[in-house]
Each structure stands twice: as C-alpha cells, then as structure tokens.
Amino acid sequence: MLLLPVRQMVATESPYTLLSVELASDRLDPAKRLQALLLQRRSTRVSHPHGPRVDCETFGVLFTHGIPVWTSGSQHRCAFLTTRAIFRTKLPRGTMQAYVAVIFAYGVSALNITEEKASCPLGLFPCGNLTVCLPQLLHCNGIDDCGNQADEENCGDNNGWPHLFDKYFGMPSYNTGTKSNVCLLGVVPELCQCRDLELDCDGAQLQDIPVVAMNVTMMSLQMNQLQILRANTFFKYQNLQKLYLQHNRIRDVSPDAFRGLYNLTRLYLSYNKISVLMPGVFRDLHKLEWLILENNNIHQISSMTFSGLNSLVLLVLLNNSLTKLDDICREMPRLNWLDLEGNLIETIGNVSLHSCSMLTVLVLQRNEISNIHEQAFSVLQKLGELDLSNNRLVAIPPNLFVLLGDLLQLNISYNPIVELQVDHFDKLHKLKSLSIEGIEIENIQRRMFEPLKYLTHIYFKKFQYCGYAPHVRSCKPNTDGISSFEDLLANIVLRVFVWVVSATTCFGNIFVICMRSYIRSENKLHAMCIISLCCADGLMGIYLFMIGAYDLKFRGEYNRHAQAWMDSSQCQVIGSLAMLSTEVSVLLLTYLTLEKYICIVYPFQYLTPGWRRTVTILLGIWVFGFIVAFLPLACKGLFRNFYGTNGVCFPLHSEQPETLWAHVYSIVIFLGLNLVAFLIIVLSYASMFYNIQRTGTQTTKYSNHIKKEVTIAKRFFSIVITDSLCWIPIFILKILSLLQVEIPGTISSWVVIFILPINSALNPILYTLTTRPFKETILQVWANYRQKRPLLSGHPAHHPSLTWQEMWPLQENSHGFTTGHPLETTGTLAKLTPVENPTEGYNDITTCTQQQKQHTVLSVCSQKQTAPHTLAHTHIYTQTNELI
Numbered sequence: 030m031l032l033l034p035v036r037q038m039v040a041t042e043s044p045y046t047l048l049s050v051e052l053a054s055d056r057l058d059p060a061k062r063l064q065a066l067l068l069q070r071r072s073t074r075v076s077h078p079h080g081p082r083v084d085c086e087t088f089g090v091l092f093t094h095g096i097p098v099w100t101s102g103s104q105h106r107c108a109f110l111t112t113r114a115i116f117r118t119k120l121p122r123g124t125m126q127a128y129v130a131v132i133f134a135y136g137v138s139a140l141n142i143t144e145e146k147a148s149c150p151l152g153l154f155p156c157g158n159l160t161v162c163l164p165q166l167l168h169c170n171g172i173d174d175c176g177n178q179a180d181e182e183n184c185g186d187n188n189g190w191p192h193l194f195d196k197y198f199g200m201p202s203y204n205t206g207t208k209s210n211v212c213l214l215g216v217v218p219e220l221c222q223c224r225d226l227e228l229d230c231d232g233a234q235l236q237d238i239p240v241v242a243m244n245v246t247m248m249s250l251q252m253n254q255l256q257i258l259r260a261n262t263f264f265k266y267q268n269l270q271k272l273y274l275q276h277n278r279i280r281d282v283s284p285d286a287f288r289g290l291y292n293l294t295r296l297y298l299s300y301n302k303i304s305v306l307m308p309g310v311f312r313d314l315h316k317l318e319w320l321i322l323e324n325n326n327i328h329q330i331s332s333m334t335f336s337g338l339n340s341l342v343l344l345v346l347l348n349n350s351l352t353k354l355d356d357i358c359r360e361m362p363r364l365n366w367l368d369l370e371g372n373l374i375e376t377i378g379n380v381s382l383h384s385c386s387m388l389t390v391l392v393l394q395r396n397e398i399s400n401i402h403e404q405a406f407s408v409l410q411k412l413g414e415l416d417l418s419n420n421r422l423v424a425i426p427p428n429l430f431v432l433l434g435d436l437l438q439l440n441i442s443y444n445p446i447v448e449l450q451v452d453h454f455d456k457l458h459k460l461k462s463l464s465i466e467g468i469e470i471e472n473i474q475r476r477m478f479e480p481l482k483y484l485t486h487i488y489f490k491k492f493q494y495c496g497y498a499p500h501v502r503s504c505k506p507n508t509d510g511i512s513s514f515e516d517l518l519a520n521i522v523l524r525v526f527v528w529v530v531s532a533t534t535c536f537g538n539i540f541v542i543c544m545r546s547y548i549r550s551e552n553k554l555h556a557m558c559i560i561s562l563c564c565a566d567g568l569m570g571i572y573l574f575m576i577g578a579y580d581l582k583f584r585g586e587y588n589r590h591a592q593a594w595m596d597s598s599q600c601q602v603i604g605s606l607a608m609l610s611t612e613v614s615v616l617l618l619t620y621l622t623l624e625k626y627i628c629i630v631y632p633f634q635y636l637t638p639g640w641r642r643t644v645t646i647l648l649g650i651w652v653f654g655f656i657v658a659f660l661p662l663a664c665k666g667l668f669r670n671f672y673g674t675n676g677v678c679f680p681l682h683s684e685q686p687e688t689l690w691a692h693v694y695s696i697v698i699f700l701g702l703n704l705v706a707f708l709i710i711v712l713s714y715a716s717m718f719y720n721i722q723r724t725g726t727q728t729t730k731y732s733n734h735i736k737k738e739v740t741i742a743k744r745f746f747s748i749v750i751t752d753s754l755c756w757i758p759i760f761i762l763k764i765l766s767l768l769q770v771e772i773p774g775t776i777s778s779w780v781v782i783f784i785l786p787i788n789s790a791l792n793p794i795l796y797t798l799t800t801r802p803f804k805e806t807i808l809q810v811w812a813n814y815r816q817k818r819p820l821l822s823g824h825p826a827h828h829p830s831l832t833w834q835e836m837w838p839l840q841e842n843s844h845g846f847t848t849g850h851p852l853e854t855t856g857t858l859a860k861l862t863p864v865e866n867p868t869e870g871y872n873d874i875t876t877c878t879q880q881q882k883q884h885t886v887l888s889v890c891s892q893k894q895t896a897p898h899t900l901a902h903t904h905i906y907t908q909t910n911e912l913i
Contacts, residue, residue: 221239257283417440541559541563542567572606604671
C-alpha cells in the first residue's frame with residue numbers, strides 16, 4: 030500500500046521554513062524512492078532577517094523519504110518549496126496531482142500576502158489585526174516585536190508563480206485511488222521494473238524503445254542511450270499518458286515519432302541533443318498539457334512546430350539556442366506558462382507573443398534581448414509574472430507595462446538600463462514584487478514607486494535606494510556593509526571602535542602638541558613640523574568622532590534619514606576633513622622623511638632649512654591639502670555628490686557611477702600622489718638605514734654599532750610597517766575598483782574605521798612619544814619633581830640644567846658657530862648643548878657640558894676643529910639619535 034503522509038512543519042530555526050514533506054513508499058525496490066524532478070533551474074528568492082538575500086539553487090533536488098523539501102540551514106534558509114517546479118512521478122494516476130495540490134494549496138494560503146492597512150503612517154506597518162504599527166526595520170527581523178508574530182509572517186517573497194499555480198493549474202480531486210503492485214504488462218526487459226500498467230526502465234542501457242504490452246500508461250526511459258526517435262515508434266501505445274525521455278542522447282526526432290499518442294498528457298525531452306523540431310511533430314498530442322524541452326540545442330522552431338497542442342498549458346524551452354520568436358503561441362491557445370530562459374533571443378517584436386493572451390507566466394531571463402516593441406505585451410492582460418532580467422536592455426519603452434494590470438511580479442534586474450521613467454510602473458496597480466537589482470537609477474525618486482500601493486517586496490542594487498520606497502514592507506539589500514536600516518554603522522564592533530580609535534587619535538595628538546612646549550628645543554622648526562603633523566592627524570580623530578555622533582543620533586532609524594544625511598552639508602564637510610587630514614599627513618610625512626634622508630645621505634651638500642623656507646613649505650602643504658579636500662565641494666557640477674556615496678562620507682570606494690572628473694580625481698589622489706609618497710618614504714628609510722649601517726662601522730665600537738643598528742632597524746621598521754598597513758589595503762581597494770571588481774561594503778567600512786586612521790593614531794607615538802628626546806624629557810621632569818621634594822623638607826637641592834637639541838640638520842647659532850656635535854663617552858653617545866651664555870664665543874670650538882648628580886662628575890670638555898670625515902660620521906649619528 031502506498032503511503033503519502035504530508036507533514037506540516039512548524040518553523041523552528043527560521044520563520045521561513047514553511048513546510049517539510051515526507052513521502053514513504055513500499056515499492057518493490059526501496060532504493061528507488063518517490064522523486065520530484067525539478068526541471069527549472071531558477072533560484073528562489075529568500076528574505077532572511079539576519080543576513081543578506083540568499084539564493085537557493087533548486088535544480089536537481091530529490092525529495093526522498095525522511096528528507097524535508099527544503100530545510101533551514103545555518104547559512105541558507107529558503108522561503109518556499111521552489112519556483113517553477115515540474116514534478117515527475119510514478120504514482121498512480123491522480124495521486125501526485127493530489128499531493129502537489131496539497132502542497133501548493135498550503136503554500137498559497139500560508140503565503141498569500143494580505144493587504145497592508147492604510148492606517149499606519151508612512152514607513153510603519155501594522156501588526157496584523159492589532160492597532161500597533163511598527164517601523165520597517167522591525168518586520169522580518171527574527172524577533173516577535175508585535176507580540177502576536179504578525180511582524181514575522183509573510184516574509185518570504187512568493188508572489189508570481191507560487192500564487193498563480195493553484196489558480197491556473199486547477200485543484201484536482203483528492204481521491205487518488207489504489208493500484209496493484211502486480212505487473213500487468215506481461216514480459217518486460219531485464220533491467221526494467223513494472224508495476225500495474227507502468228514501466229520503469231531508468232538507466233537500463235537501452236538503445237531503442239522497448240517492446241511491451243500496448244496498454245502501458247506510463248513509460249520512463251531516462252538515462253539510457255537512445256539517439257533516434259523513429260517514425261511510429263510509439264504508435265501502438267495509444268493509452269500512454271506520461272512519457273519520460275530525459276538524459277538520453279536523442280539527436281533526431283522524426284515528424285511521426287509521436288504519432289498515435291492521443292492520450293499523452295506529459296512529455297519530457299530534457300537533457301538531450303535535439304537541435305531541430307520539424308513542423309507537425311506533435312500534431313497528434315491533442316491532450317498534451319506539459320511539454321518540457323529544456324537543455325537541448327534547439328535553434329529553430331516555427332509556430333507550426335507546435336500544431337496540434339490544443340491543450341498545452343506549460344512549455345519549457347530553458348537553455349536552448351533560439352534566436353527569434355514568430356507568434357509562438359498560435360497553435361497553443363491555452364498556453365499558460367512559457368519559459369524561454371537561457372536562449373539567444375535578441376528582439377521581441379509586436380507579433381512575437383500576439384497569440385499568447387492566456388499567458389500568466391513569461392520568463393525571458395538570460396537572453397540577448399536589446400529591443401522590445403512597445404506593444405509586445407499588449408495582449409498579455411492576464412500575465413502574473415514577467416521576468417526580463419539579465420538581458421541587454423538599455424531602455425524600456427514608456428508604455429511597455431501599461432496593459433499589464435494583473436501583474437504580480439516584475440523582474441528587470443541586471444540590464445544596462447541607464448534611466449527609468451518616473452511613470453513606468455504607474456499602471457501596475459496589483460504589483461507585489463519588483464526587482465530592479467543591478468541597475469543604477471540616477472533619477473530615482475519616491476514618485477516612481479508611490480502608485481504601487483500593494484507592493485510588499487522590492488529589490489534594489491543599493492541599500493540607499495530603499496529610502497525611496499518607505500511604504501514597502503520588505504526592501505533588499507538591507508545593508509551596504511557599512512550601514513543598515515537601523516544604524517549608520519551596521520556592525521556593533523564598528524560602533525564601539527569608532528569611539529576607541531577617535532579617542533586614541535585625538536588624545537595622542539593633543540598630548541603631543543601640549544608636551545612639545547616642555548621640550549626646550551633649539552630646533553623650533555622641527556617642533557613646528559611635528560605640531561603641524563599632529564594637527565592634521567587630529568582632524569582624523571574629529572572625523573571619526575563626528576561619524577560616531579551621527580551614528581548615535583540616527584540609532585534605530587537610520588533608513589529614514591539615510592539619503593538626507595548623505596546629501597547633507599554636514600556629511601560633505603566631515604568627509605572633506607577626513608580627506609584634508611589624510612593628504613596633509615601624507616605630505617608632511619614625506620617632507621620630514623626627505624629632510625632626514627638628505628641630511629644623513631648627503632651631509633655636506635645639504636642646506637640647512639631656515640625659518641622662512643620651513644614655514645613656506647608647511648603653508649604650501651596645508652593650502653594644497655585644502656584644495657584637494659574641498660575641490661569636490663566647490664565644483665559640485667563636475668564631482669556631484671563625491672563624499673556622499675556612503676554613510677561614512679569618505680569616497681574610498683563608490684558603487685555609484687562617478688563622473689569622469691571624480692573618477693580621474695580619485696585615481697590621481699589615491700593611486701598617484703599617495704602611492705608616490707608611500708614609495709618615497711619606504712625607499713628613503715631603506716637608504717638611510719643602509720648609510721647609517723655603513724657609517725656606523727667606521728665610528729663606533731663593534732658592540733655599540735650592533736646595538737645601535739638593531740635599535741635603528743626597529744624604529745625604521747615601525748615607521749615603514751605602519752605606513753604599509755595604512756596604505757597598501759587602500760591601494761589594493763582602489764586598483765580593484767578601477768578594474769571594476771565588486772568589493773563588499775563591509776571591507777570598505779573596516780578600512781575607513783580601522784585602517785585609514787592607523788597613521789593618525791600612531792604618528793604621535795612614532796615621531797614623538799618614543800623618541801629619545803621625549804623620553805629623556807619625561808625622565809628630567811620626574812627628576813625635577815624628585816629634586817623639589819627635599820626643598821619642601823628644608824634640604825638644599827641641586828637643579829640640573831638640561832637643554833635638548835633635537836636631531837635636525839646642523840644649525841648655526843646667533844654667533845655663526847655650528848652646534849650639535851655629540852660626544853662619545855664610555856661607548857655611549859652623550860646629548861650636547863651649547864653654553865647658555867653666547868657672548869663668550871667659541872672660535873670653531875664646540876663646548877659641551879655634562880652634568881651628573883651624585884654618581885656623575887660634572888665635566889666641561891672642549892674639542893678642536895674636527896676632520897671632515899669624522900665630522901660627517903658624527904653628524905649622521907646626531908641625526909639618528911632622535912630615531913632611537
């Protein structure tokens with residue numbers, strides 16, 4: 030006895046696991062369980078509350094005993110059984126139809142989307158029959174916010190075919206009847222199975238049609254080696270109702286191959302090598318309802334090819350090589366479903382579908398369509414689903430959809446459409462699902478979607494577009510990797526660390542600016558450069574602080590403000606501050622590196638930078654930085670919304686189309702100026718290290734040389750590695766963007782929050798806080814504090830006098846004498862300062878003072894004029910002291 034239990038499964042992991050079906054059978058061969066062959070390779074669109082849209086490939090899924098139709102997994106949760114599934118079964122007549130009817134009756138009733146009440150304000154949606162209204166972001170988020178689960182119902186997009194299946198394919202009787210397990214066909218081939226009047230020869234290695242009793246009603250010849258269907262092959266099997274010929278090698282089909290099959294209702298010819306079907310080949314199949322011809326190589330058909338198919342309701346020509354349609358429905362007046370996906374059709378003329386007035390599903394996905402006549406769909410007034418995705422449409426005729434008043438689902442995604450008319454969708458009053466993914470809508474506005482009162486699902490290319498359809502309950506994508514419907518910063522880690530990085534950057538740079546006043550340096554120019562660098566890096570901290578502040582401001586309702594925020598002057602200004610900080614910091618680091626490089630590598634050819642020259646260079650860097658940062662704001666006509674391409678207002682990577690000026694500008698800044706600066710810094714430090722290493726062996730003892738070399742290497746490595754960590758990821762992103770490689774928004778957000786501010790946060794540490802002068806100053810402050818403590822108790826104290834000379838190129842004091850030569854004492858470089866009273870003169874002699882309390886003997890030493898090569902070596906060590 031055949032058991033057909035249908036088990037309704039309550040969603041546990043996900044509200045979108047609707048149904049699990051368990052089929053059991055006591056067939057003679059338990060290995061050959063009941064199968065449902067999915068002949069349509071179309072993805073089921075999934076709306077999952079905790080992640081982006083997921084596509085579950087439905088082709089080839091077998092429904093077997095104990096295995097659910099579609100289960101919810103950790104990564105993929107599918108909203109419905111499948112789309113456009115064609116079932117192949119060996120059950121008694123009427124059994125499978127009843128089973129399918131049960132499944133789809135449940136599916137249609139469970140998924141029939143109720144009309145949203147108009148009592149809620151724009152952007153809010155009701156909780157079923159309750160008077161409570163919740164914002165869009167709280168619907169389908171996996172949490173029962175309504176209290177009655179209403180906000181988690183009807184979240185899957187099952188408009189179109191699932192909704193139409195029962196209506197147009199009918200509800201058969203539930204009386205399935207019984208069949209005998211005894212074979213009534215007499216002798217059958219050795220590898221075939223027989224039950225009642227059904228013959229199963231799947232995989233029997235047959236090379237010709239088997240000869241059996243003429244009263245056979247079902248013949249399954251899948252996965253054999255059939256190559257030719259000769260004339261009158263099935264003529265004597267006039268009771269045959271279902272014929273399965275999939276996965277053979279059929280190349281030739283005689284015009285009389287199916288002669289005499291007056292009762293055939295299902296014919297499957299999928300996965301063969303058929304290239305041509307002659308006119309009249311189906312002329313005797315007056316009762317045929319399903320004709321499946323997918324995955325062949327059919328390149329030529331005419332309207333007469335289908336003559337005689339008066340009862341045909343389903344025609345699948347998926348993945349063939351058709352190039353044109355000539356009134357394809359003329360001989361099929363009842364055709365309800367036409368699937369032409371994956372062909373080579375280029376044009377849809379005004380007569381291509383002229384006789385297809387009964388169509389409810391038309392699939393033209395993945396063709397080469399570049400032109401559609403404005404009246405091509407004028408007769409399709411019963412059409413419920415239209416799929417034009419993945420074609421070459423540049424423009425859609427203004428009145429193409431005017432007469433499609435019953436359309437429930439429209440998909441025009443992934444076409445190179447450059448503009449949509451504002452009123453393109455005005456006449457689609459019943460539309461519930463609209464997919465326009467992969468399309469840049471430059472003229473997008475709310476007016477486009479306002480007439481679609483019953484729209485429940487909409488799919489865009491960009492998260493930001495969802496702000497133009499606030500009345501739609503489900504909009505995808507719900508994040509761009511940076512922002513989400515709820516928050517400007519979608520990731521909680523980003524929301525926390527934007528404050529951490531901001532605080533670190535601001536505090537570090539402000540601390541350095543304040544502490545510089547405590548370092549009494551004769552080299553005020555170097556201090557000025559460091560303070561200028563800290564000011565530039567501090568702007569990055571301010572930028573991150575502002576992003577964090579606006580994230581708090583928009584918390585929980587960002588989607589309502591997203592477009593206004595990205596177009597606002599506040600977003601433009603803080604984006605400009607980030608760009609200003611980045612470029613000024615890069616240029617200052619390059620300048621400081623070149624000064625140090627020239628000083629160390631060419632010590633006697635170097636001209637000491639004066640006050641005027643240094644100030645001029647610093648002012649030039651800041652002026653150039655302001656021009657670079659604020660040029661896009663001053664020339665909005667050329668750059669458009671340059672900084673407002675994402676929620677963080679930084680144009681590192683933009684999914685929106687850029688103007689030529691903006692594109693060139695971005696390349697010149699990130700892959701021109703910044704890349705050249707980065708290479709200069711890396712090569713300069715490498716050359717400096719080489720010269721210091723070479724010179725150190727001539728002027729120091731070997732052990733001291735090794736120790737100093739390791740210290741300098743660590744310092745140089747730290748500087749270069751931080752620059753590399755900051756800029757190499759940015760260079761890679763810009764190169765990938767230039768190559769038009771799709772970059773997830775999550776990567777951009779992490780780069781902006783973590784990678785870009787690396788230099789700004791670490792520059793104060795590398796260039797001040799860990800340098801030897803700063804550490805010695807801190808020690809001196811601590812020593813002074815300890816010296817003051819005895820005074821409070823009445824004991825005398827000796828205050829050391831210490832003035833630091835920062836390691837800058839040799840400078841002349843007010844009397845023309847060169848200062849800054851180090852003194853090597855007991856293997857250690859001593860910091861030297863000129864005598865406080867300049868009136869005493871030096872006569873080319875550098876006088877230095879070493880003072881040491883308790884265990885240090887105060888000494889005053891003089892040094893006669895030094896030989897040039899010794900002076901050069903000494904000068905290099907003077908410059909590198911600050912780096913260690």
